[in-house]
Amino acid sequence: MLSPRQPNTLRTFPFEETVLLLTDAALYNCRFDWNTDKVLSFERINLSSIRHINYGTYITSVLTDAQTNEQRNVGMVIVYQDSETNALRVNTRSLQSSFSQDLQDISEKKEEWNLYSWLSGTKRTSMRLMAFKALASSTSVTVSNNTTSENSISERVAIQSICEEIERAIKAAQIPRDGEGGDKKSIIEEKEIISLAEAKKRTGYLEQLVYDVKKLVWA
DSSP states (O other), rough: OOSSSSOOOOOOOOOOEEEEEEEESSEEEEEETTTTTEEEEEEEGGGGGGGEEEEBBBOOOOOGGGGGOOOTTEEEEEEEETTTEEEEEEEETSTOOOOOOHHHHHHOOOHHHHHHHHHOOOOOOTTTEEEEOOOOSSSSSHHHTTTTTTTSSOHHHHHHHHHHHHHHHHHHHHOOTTTSSOOOOEEEEEEOBBOHHHHHHHHOHHHHHHHHHHHHHHH
C-alpha cells in the first residue's frame, strides 16, 4: 500500500510504499528501505484506540488520466484516539529519522488540521489519522502471469476487505460487558477521502509545470 510521506496527513509527497500489519492487539504501519531490507520506521496503533475507518475515492494527483480514475484510486483512513499505548518508532541510523512526533505535529500544513472536521469533528489534540492508498491491482507483473484485469480484485474491493478485517480484529479484541450484546454499530463508512474536485484544487501551477517539463524531457 501507499502512505503519505508524513504521518497524520492525507497528502504529503512523495507517497511511500508501506506494509500494513494486523495482529490481535495492534495495527502497524511499517516503512522499509527496500535497498537494505531494513525498517525505517513503524507506527503502532492499539486496536482499542481506533474510532472510525473510512474508505473511498482517494485522488492525490490529477496530472495523468490514470491518477484521476475515481474507481481505481481508492484508499482508507483510520481515525484513532491519541494514546500512550500508540507509538511511532524511527530507525535513528536512517537518514529519514530527522523528525520527531512533536516536530511533526508543528510542521504539518494548516489545511491538514482542517481534515479533522471531515473525519470526526473532534479536537486535533485528541484524534489522529493514518492514511493508506491501494496499489494498482493490474500491473506488468500480473499481466506477465496471465492474470487479466477482469480476474483481478479491484482496488475498492481490496480496500473494503482490509477495512472489514481490521474491524473483525477490533471486535475480537473487545471483552463484552455483562448484559451487552456482541453486535455493535460498524465503525466502517464509505466516504470520499480526497475527491477529484478537491484534488484539482490541491494541484498547484508549479506542480503542473514541473510535470510538463518532465514530459518534455522524457519525450
